[in-house]
Amino acid sequence: MSEKRTEIGELGEFGLIDQLNSKIKIRHQETLKGIGDDAAVLDAGDKVKVITTDLLLEGVHFDLSYAPLHHLGFKAVAVNISDVAAMNAFPKQITVSIALSNRFSVEAVEALYAGINAAAEHYNVDVIGGDTTSSRSGLVISVTAIGEVEKGKEVYRSGAKVNDIICVTGDLGAALIGLQVLEREKEVFMADPNMKPQLDKYSYVTGRQLKPDARMDIIHELKELDVVPTAMMDVSDGLASELFHICKESNVGVMIYEDKLPIDKQTFDTAVEFNLDPITCVLNGGEDYELLFTISQDDFHKLEKHPDIHFIGHVTKADEGKFMVTKSETAVQLKAQGWVHF
Ligand SMILES: [Mg+2]
Numbered sequence: 424m425s426e427k428r429t430e431i432g433e434l435g436e437f438g439l440i441d442q443l444n445s446k447i448k449i450r451h452q453e454t455l456k457g458i459g460d461d462a463a464v465l466d467a468g469d470k471v472k473v474i475t476t477d478l479l480l481e482g483v484h485f486d487l488s489y490a491p492l493h494h495l496g497f498k499a500v501a502v503n504i505s506d507v508a509a510m511n512a513f514p515k516q517i518t519v520s521i522a523l524s525n526r527f528s529v530e531a532v533e534a535l536y537a538g539i540n541a542a543a544e545h546y547n548v549d550v551i552g553g554d555t556t557s558s559r560s561g562l563v564i565s566v567t568a569i570g571e572v573e574k575g576k577e578v579y580r581s582g583a584k585v586n587d588i589i590c591v592t593g594d595l596g597a598a599l600i601g602l603q604v605l606e607r608e609k610e611v612f613m614a615d616p617n618m619k620p621q622l623d624k625y626s627y628v629t630g631r632q633l634k635p636d637a638r639m640d641i642i643h644e645l646k647e648l649d650v651v652p653t654a655m656m657d658v659s660d661g662l663a664s665e666l667f668h669i670c671k672e673s674n675v676g677v678m679i680y681e682d683k684l685p686i687d688k689q690t691f692d693t694a695v696e697f698n699l700d701p702i703t704c705v706l707n708g709g710e711d712y713e714l715l716f717t718i719s720q721d722d723f724h725k726l727e728k729h730p731d732i733h734f735i736g737h738v739t740k741a742d743e744g745k746f747m748v749t750k751s752e753t754a755v756q757l758k759a760q761g762w763v764h765f
Pocket residue numbers: 461505506509656657658659
């Protein structure tokens with residue numbers, strides 16, 4: 424008799440995480456939050472510690488034919504800091520583990536670590552450990568970040584309330600468009616290695632893909648303005664997908680407005696050049712590492728004039744669903760695409 428075999432693709436990434444999570448038991452009362460948010464949350468007296476980890480695989484998450492090692496080292500740290508930010512916490516320490524093959528020289532590893540150290544300085548964190556091992560195939564980088572915040576100021580995905588205002592920082596979709604540009608230039612180069620890549624006019628979008636910056640600046644500003652979001656997460660898989668997480672965890676619905684969605688002009692123009700719908704890129708593009716959060720209406724006046732925070736809609740009751748009002752004023756149902764890594 425053959426054993427039952429379910430393809431991972433049938434469950435999807437989130438389905439798989441849900442299934443594995445359902446078998447995990449929390450044994451210590453210090454563990455305030457385990458799996459299921461941007462970071463785990465641990466009780467540490469009058470503070471909480473947040474811990475998050477990410478695994479980056481060559482050929483899956485990055486391509487060394489266009490990702491410089493220095494940028495890659497920076498990005499590996501930044502994506503974890505972004506999850507610390509998403510909890511409204513401040514990063515303190517990171518550990519860095521890598522697996523590499525003899526394809527990499529000492530100089531290459533030094534370049535990677537120069538990027539890691541640059542990020543450690545930028546985010547004011549200490550590199551406190553890690554592991555280095557050999558890999559038979561590609562480069563693997565795993566970073567764990569530890570942060571902290573005053574107890575009660577940590578922000579989960581689960582706190583959004585009806586009538587809260589939905590906010591997003593920066594602009595969206597650029598990292599996805601940057602990836603399209605880099606992939607196209609790679610193909611051109613493979614076909615004719617004498618071709619010089621034409622990247623100058625795409626520098627913003629390629630920069631967003633290659634060297635994202637976690638929005639710790641916003642976390643510091645929210646603290647200064649005395650605003651604690653009701654729910655928050657970072658935009659790593661695409662706005663629509665992240666909104667679905669907040670809706671699920673907070674048991675609410677959302678109404679967002681197409682004309683409020685922030686998109687950079689270069690992202691818009693390049694999307695059109697690639698025959699992609701710019702709004703689809705904003706809704707479903709991954710790796711922007713901006714912050715998506717909800718605030719109480721009482722806090723609106725504190726953020727109203729902020730140049731880099733956009734108010735894209737409001738929270739509704741769960742049974743009102745998840746909708747986007749288009750520029751032609753029709754309400755369309757949001758779909759969460761997210762990224763399928765498998
Ligand atoms: Mg996250």
